[in-house]
Each structure stands twice: as structure tokens, then as C-alpha cells.
Amino acid sequence: MERSIEKKRKIKSGSVSKKWTPYSVTVGIILALYAASLFAAIAWAFLTSLKGRIEYIRDPISLPKDWLFSNYVEAFEQLSANGKNIFVMFGNSLWLSVLPPTINLFTAAMASYVMAHYKFPGRNLIWSIIIVMMTLPIMGNAAATYKMYLRLGMYNSPLILLKDISNIGGSLLVIAAFQGVSKTYAEAAFLDGAGHFTVFFRVMLPQAMGVLLALWTMNFITCWNDYMTPIMYLPDYTPITSGLYIYQKETERVLNVPILFAGSLMVLVVPVVMFACFQDKFMNLSFGGGIKG
Amino acid sequence: MKERTKAKIKKYFERYNDYPKPLRKGKYIFVFCMLILTIVRWAVFYVAVNFESIVMAFREFTGYGPNNEAIYRWSFANFEKFWSEMSYTGWATQSFKAALKNTLFLFFAGNAVTIPTTYLVSYYLYKKMPGTSGFIWILYLPSVLSSVVMVTIFKNIVDANGLISAISIALGRGAITDLLISEDTAKWMVWCYNTWMGFPGAYVLVTAAMRRIPEEIIESAKLDGVTPRTEFFKIIFPLIWPTVQVLLLQKITALLSADGPILLLTGGKADTYTIGYWYYDQVILSHSYEYPSAVGLIMTLFVAPLALLVKKLTDKVEAY
Known part of the structure; x- marks a missing residue:
């Protein structure tokens, strides 16, 4: 009996495999090399950002002779694109990263709540549309999208934010989040005389806030890193990411790589800090652990 | 007849009665308000855009009219162009x-x-x-x-004056050409970057x-x-x-x-x-x-x- 319990205990801990097998060694080495490649690239970029321009051209490998932290100050003075300085570009990055996820998740929460907790005519139709949109790929509508933006005055205008309104029926993750919130909270509030809007804004929305916040942070990082949308549709509202690309094109022949790297690393700080602060929520959401509000 | 239709409608809506009677009337207004933005967005940026995309596929630009407006006609010219481009034996x-x-x-x-x-x-x-x-x-x-930052670092690693070239010189093998400029290597460099980041x-x-x-x-x-x-x-x-x-x-x-x-x-x-x-x-x-x-x-x-x-x-x- 004791042996059987002991065996069971061993098996339970056996799902966590700490044994070195040819498989674990091989994959472990691959992962370690991959991690090293990422850190080495960023470390090299950091060391380069502390060199002088000529020093870098002569010797890109060695450590900096003088650690020029002043390059970071110079990056603020020198980096510009489309006639916008770095402060304007950071400002554009900020609104282009804060507003889209806010608009998207707020509208997604509105639609997802009724999809999760209300019965109404057309609900099944919306579900069918969501499924069709997910399984049936429609390709090559970039030209029509571009023309639509031009027609609606969204091209090169903050009105471009209209595209961030959530698609029909909200998002599946947000629907799942509201499905996870018990309807009894709403029923209790209804008994106290609250209306539908009050129940949504004051009872149910706060319950799903954990998931919404994690999704907002993920979307914020995606928007912060997005360079293509501003290049295509917002030429006068250059954010810092697109700005770094345009700066490289504008200064191709006299490019100061250390200054460019200093600016680039400053761009990395915001998403990395966000990720470090919210990593638990990210991991829970991504790996399906679920987050309670 | 009218009574029968009314009864049918009432029966139809009965299956959606998931809330107590006092809340039912406001329910549909609430549902409408909550869904309207996402439905309009879908109608404009999904239905209308894809419909226009299909329409444009069958249109051919023929020139400008008297008021400088673009004139189009219905045709299969775009599909013919695609076919001729795909069947062209040369290489561009x-x-x-x-x-x-x-x-x-x-x-x-x-x-x-x-x-x-x-x-x-x-x-x-x-x-x-x-x-x-x-x-x-x-x-x-x-x-x-950020892709822009990682590409910037990657480009300077594989550049003719970059890190790999400097290592190659230090090992006595001489400088290498810019791997993103040569047609022999550029595609593989794109693949390397995609694999690295993906x-x-x-x-x-x-x-x-x-x-x-x-x-x-x-x-x-x-x-x-x-x-x-x-x-x-x-x-x-x-x-x-x-x-x-x-x-x-x-x-x-x-x-x-x-x-x-x-x-x-x-x-x-x-x-x-x-x-x-x-x-x-x-x-x-x-x-x-x-x-x-x-x-x-x-x-x-x-x-x-x-x-x-x-x-x-x-x-x-x-x-x-």
C-alpha cells in the first residue's frame, strides 16, 4: 500500500521532468542559444550606442573607449523624420498607442457583453458571421481599404482611429471573459432596481476588467511597435517607430549608427517596461490560465 | 389575420425572454446601443470594402472625362493582365x-x-x-x-561594415559583402530574420x-x-x-x-x-x-x- 502511494507520488512529480535526456539537452541548448542571440544582439546595440561614429566604423566589435552616454542626449537632438523632432514623434506614438486599444476594447466589451449574456434576434447570425470571418480568408482588399479611408477622410487624419472600433460582435477573448462572469451579479443589481446600462458599467464591466487590462496592455505594445499603419495612412503623424525607419532613409549616406542605436533602444524601453510590469497577466492570458477580474 | 400575425410575433419574441418583464422593453434598446458601433464598423470596413474590392477587380481605367473625372469601364482586362504576367517566360x-x-x-x-x-x-x-x-x-x-529596432540591429549585424564582417576580418577571412544587398543571400537573410523573430x-x-x-x-x-x-x-x-x-x-x-x-x-x-x-x-x-x-x-x-x-x-x- 505504502509502495503504491510512493509510486503515485513519484508519478505526480514526474509530470515535471527535471531529468537530462538527449531530448531535453538538445532542446535546452537550442533555447539557451536562442536566448543568448537575443541578449547578445541587444547588448551589442547598447555598447555600440555608447561609441563615437568614427570609432564604430573603425571597429564595430570592441568595447567603447569612452562610454558616451551623451549619445542618448544627442539622439534627442538629432533624430528627426518628416520634419518632426523626437518629442513630436514620441507624442504621436503615445496617442497612437493609447487610443486604439482603448477604443477597440471598449467597443469590444460593449458588444461582447450582450453576446455573452443576452438572447436577442440575430444573435445566432452574428455568431455565424464571426465564424465565417475567422475561417474564410479574404485577401488583397488593401486597395479598397485605402480608397475607403480616403473617401471617409480618415487618411492622414486622427479619424483613422475609427478603424479601431471592434469588429462585429466583439472579440472572442472578451466574449469568453464576460461568459466567465456569473449572471447572478447582474440579477442582484436588477433586483436592486438598476437598469441595463448601470449593470453593464457598474457591475459587469469591472468584473471583466482583469482580462480587459491584460488585452489593453498587449494591444498597447502592438500599437507602439506598429510602423506600417502610420507609413501607409498617417504621413503627417509619424510615430517614433516609423520615424526611425524614415530617419535611416533620409540620412542613408551620413548615418550615425551609435546615435541611431541610442534612439532605437529608447523605443524599446516602453514596451519592455510594460511587459515586465504585466508579465503575470500576459502569461495567464496567453497560456490559458484565465484571469479573474 | 392581424391578430394571428401579432400572436406569431409575440411567440417569436417569447423565446428571447431571458429577463423579467420590467426589464424586457429596455432590453432591445440596450442591445441595439451596445452592438450598433461594431455592426456599422463591420458593414463599412468588411462588407463595403470587400464588395468594392470585387467591383474594382472588373473595372478598367480608360482615361479622364471633360471635368477631369476618371472614367472606367467593365472588363476582364485585370485578369488578362494577371494571366499574361504569370505566363510570361522571362523574369522580372x-x-x-x-x-x-x-x-x-x-x-x-x-x-x-x-x-x-x-x-x-x-x-x-x-x-x-x-x-x-x-x-x-x-x-x-x-x-x-519593436520590429523597426530589431531590423535596425539585424541590418547592422549583416552589413558590409557590420558585426559579422568585422568578425570575419578579425578571423583573417576578409570583409564580407552586404548580405542584404546580394541577390544570392538577401532572401536567406530575410528568412534568417523571420526565423529569429518568429x-x-x-x-x-x-x-x-x-x-x-x-x-x-x-x-x-x-x-x-x-x-x-x-x-x-x-x-x-x-x-x-x-x-x-x-x-x-x-x-x-x-x-x-x-x-x-x-x-x-x-x-x-x-x-x-x-x-x-x-x-x-x-x-x-x-x-x-x-x-x-x-x-x-x-x-x-x-x-x-x-x-x-x-x-x-x-x-x-x-x-x-
């Missing part, structure tokens, strides 16, 4: 044909690495082998780091699916003495099949959009033109709308049935 590096070839290369070469590594790494993380918590954190980093594929989804497998199943298999290989292929893989199916469908959908940041890496030069970049070039730089729409329609007619076929086939596998 900035054509749709070249873009298709390069996109398919990046798709197949990329997946040859990411598909096996996705499952190898996911099983490693699922089993919580040494270093798992750190690796999970590190593997997440590429989705947090490694190890969809490990998050697969690991999450593995973690949802009930512990008791794995425990009882262990009691039966299964080897790790049998455990993976005979127990875990069938149990995560729905996730594998979703990933397969995602791959098919991405068949013609696998390209990576071509604009940042090469600007479409050195035979690295891809379909994504071709669209950027046609629509944003050249302001050509009708021909890209026709190509989009052809691609949809090719990829959509393929996606449905894969779904049907994988559904059958699931049945076993």
Missing part, C-alpha cells in the same frame, strides 16, 4: 510572379523550421524541463520588441493546449509505462488536435502573406519582392487599385477553398 524581379515565388519560398522555408520547433519546444515547456520559467519569458520577448512559432497556443490536458490521463499512461515518445505521439498530440487544426488553418490563410518586414529589410530590392510588399508598392506608392483588387480576388478564390478543404480533411482526422 519586381513582378507579381517574383513576389509569389519569394512569398512561397519564405512560407515553406519558414515553416520547415517553425513547425517542428513549435512542438519540440512546447513539449519541453509543458514538461517543465530545466529553465522553463526563464525560457517562457525570453520566448515572449520577440512579440514585445522562433519557435505558435508555442504559446500549443503549450496552452497541452496544459489543458487532464493530469489523470498522463498519470495513468505513466502507470502503464509509456515512453515520452509514445506519450507525445499517442496521447498528447491527439488530445491537442483541435489546436493543431486551428494552427493548420492559420497557416493556410497566411500562405500568400508570409513575408516579414521587407520594407525595412530590403525595400523589395535584391529579389526579395513579396506579395505583401507588392501590394504596398501598387496601392500606396503607385496608386494602382484595380489590378491589385483582381489579384486579391484570384488569391481568395485559390486560398479560401484550400482552407475549407484543409478544415474538412482535418475534421475527418479528428473523428478518428
Whole structure:
């Protein structure tokens, strides 16, 4: 009996495999090399950002002779694109990263709540549309999208934010989040005389806030890193990411790589800090652990 | 008659009575208010855009009218152009044909690495082998780091005056040419970058699916003495099949959009033109709308049935 319990205990801990097998060694080495490649690239970029321009051209490998932290100050003075300085570009990055996820998740929460907790005519139709949109790929509508933006005055205008309104029926993750919130909270509030809007804004929305916040942070990082949308549709509202690309094109022949790297690393700080602060929520959401509000 | 219709309507709405009577009247106004924005968005940016895309595919620009307005006519000219471009035996590096070839290369070469590594790494993380918590954190980093910054670093590593060249000189092998400028190496450099930043594929989804497998199943298999290989292929893989199916469908959908940041890496030069970049070039730089729409329609007619076929086939596998 004791042996059987002991065996069971061993098996339970056996799902966590700490044994070195040819498989674990091989994959472990691959992962370690991959991690090293990422850190080495960023470390090299950091060391380069502390060199002088000529020093870098002569010797890109060695450590900096003088650690020029002043390059970071110079990056603020020198980096510009489309006639916008770095402060304007950071400002554009900020609104282009804060507003889209806010608009998207707020509208997604509105639609997802009724999809999760209300019965109404057309609900099944919306579900069918969501499924069709997910399984049936429609390709090559970039030209029509571009023309639509031009027609609606969204091209090169903050009105471009209209595209961030959530698609029909909200998002599946947000629907799942509201499905996870018990309807009894709403029923209790209804008994106290609250209306539908009050129940949504004051009872149910706060319950799903954990998931919404994690999704907002993920979307914020995606928007912060997005360079293509501003290049295509917002030429006068250059954010810092697109700005770094345009700066490289504008200064191709006299490019100061250390200054460019200093600016680039400053761009990395915001998403990395966000990720470090919210990593638990990210991991829970991504790996399906679920987050309670 | 009117009474009967009224009764029918009443009966129809009865099935939606999920709230007490006092709240029912306001319910539909509430539902309307909550859904209207997303429905309008869908109608404008999905239905109208895709409808216009189909219409444009069959239109041909013929010139300007007396008030300088563009004049179009209905025709199959865009499809004929596509056919003649695809059947052209010569080679142009900035054509749709070249873009298709390069996109398919990046798709197949990329997946040859990411598909096996996705499952190898996911099983490693699922089993919580040494270093798992750190690796999970590190593997997440590429989705947090800005493409523009990582491409900037990558370009300066493979540049003729960059890190690899300097190492080559230090080893006495002399300087190397810019790997992103040479037609022989540029495509492989794009593949290297995509693999570096895309490694190890969809490990998050697969690991999450593995973690949802009930512990008791794995425990009882262990009691039966299964080897790790049998455990993976005979127990875990069938149990995560729905996730594998979703990933397969995602791959098919991405068949013609696998390209990576071509604009940042090469600007479409050195035979690295891809379909994504071709669209950027046609629509944003050249302001050509009708021909890209026709190509989009052809691609949809090719990829959509393929996606449905894969779904049907994988559904059958699931049945076993």
C-alpha cells in the first residue's frame, strides 16, 4: 500500500521532468542559444550606442573607449523624420498607442457583453458571421481599404482611429471573459432596481476588467511597435517607430549608427517596461490560465 | 389575420425572454446601443470594402472625362493582365510572379523550421524541463520588441561594415559583402530574420493546449509505462488536435502573406519582392487599385477553398 502511494507520488512529480535526456539537452541548448542571440544582439546595440561614429566604423566589435552616454542626449537632438523632432514623434506614438486599444476594447466589451449574456434576434447570425470571418480568408482588399479611408477622410487624419472600433460582435477573448462572469451579479443589481446600462458599467464591466487590462496592455505594445499603419495612412503623424525607419532613409549616406542605436533602444524601453510590469497577466492570458477580474 | 400575425410575433419574441418583464422593453434598446458601433464598423470596413474590392477587380481605367473625372469601364482586362504576367517566360524581379515565388519560398522555408520547433519546444515547456520559467519569458520577448529596432540591429549585424564582417576580418577571412544587398543571400537573410523573430512559432497556443490536458490521463499512461515518445505521439498530440487544426488553418490563410518586414529589410530590392510588399508598392506608392483588387480576388478564390478543404480533411482526422 505504502509502495503504491510512493509510486503515485513519484508519478505526480514526474509530470515535471527535471531529468537530462538527449531530448531535453538538445532542446535546452537550442533555447539557451536562442536566448543568448537575443541578449547578445541587444547588448551589442547598447555598447555600440555608447561609441563615437568614427570609432564604430573603425571597429564595430570592441568595447567603447569612452562610454558616451551623451549619445542618448544627442539622439534627442538629432533624430528627426518628416520634419518632426523626437518629442513630436514620441507624442504621436503615445496617442497612437493609447487610443486604439482603448477604443477597440471598449467597443469590444460593449458588444461582447450582450453576446455573452443576452438572447436577442440575430444573435445566432452574428455568431455565424464571426465564424465565417475567422475561417474564410479574404485577401488583397488593401486597395479598397485605402480608397475607403480616403473617401471617409480618415487618411492622414486622427479619424483613422475609427478603424479601431471592434469588429462585429466583439472579440472572442472578451466574449469568453464576460461568459466567465456569473449572471447572478447582474440579477442582484436588477433586483436592486438598476437598469441595463448601470449593470453593464457598474457591475459587469469591472468584473471583466482583469482580462480587459491584460488585452489593453498587449494591444498597447502592438500599437507602439506598429510602423506600417502610420507609413501607409498617417504621413503627417509619424510615430517614433516609423520615424526611425524614415530617419535611416533620409540620412542613408551620413548615418550615425551609435546615435541611431541610442534612439532605437529608447523605443524599446516602453514596451519592455510594460511587459515586465504585466508579465503575470500576459502569461495567464496567453497560456490559458484565465484571469479573474 | 392581424391578430394571428401579432400572436406569431409575440411567440417569436417569447423565446428571447431571458429577463423579467420590467426589464424586457429596455432590453432591445440596450442591445441595439451596445452592438450598433461594431455592426456599422463591420458593414463599412468588411462588407463595403470587400464588395468594392470585387467591383474594382472588373473595372478598367480608360482615361479622364471633360471635368477631369476618371472614367472606367467593365472588363476582364485585370485578369488578362494577371494571366499574361504569370505566363510570361522571362523574369522580372519586381513582378507579381517574383513576389509569389519569394512569398512561397519564405512560407515553406519558414515553416520547415517553425513547425517542428513549435512542438519540440512546447513539449519541453509543458514538461517543465530545466529553465522553463526563464525560457517562457525570453520566448515572449520577440512579440514585445519593436520590429523597426530589431531590423535596425539585424541590418547592422549583416552589413558590409557590420558585426559579422568585422568578425570575419578579425578571423583573417576578409570583409564580407552586404548580405542584404546580394541577390544570392538577401532572401536567406530575410528568412534568417523571420526565423529569429518568429522562433519557435505558435508555442504559446500549443503549450496552452497541452496544459489543458487532464493530469489523470498522463498519470495513468505513466502507470502503464509509456515512453515520452509514445506519450507525445499517442496521447498528447491527439488530445491537442483541435489546436493543431486551428494552427493548420492559420497557416493556410497566411500562405500568400508570409513575408516579414521587407520594407525595412530590403525595400523589395535584391529579389526579395513579396506579395505583401507588392501590394504596398501598387496601392500606396503607385496608386494602382484595380489590378491589385483582381489579384486579391484570384488569391481568395485559390486560398479560401484550400482552407475549407484543409478544415474538412482535418475534421475527418479528428473523428478518428
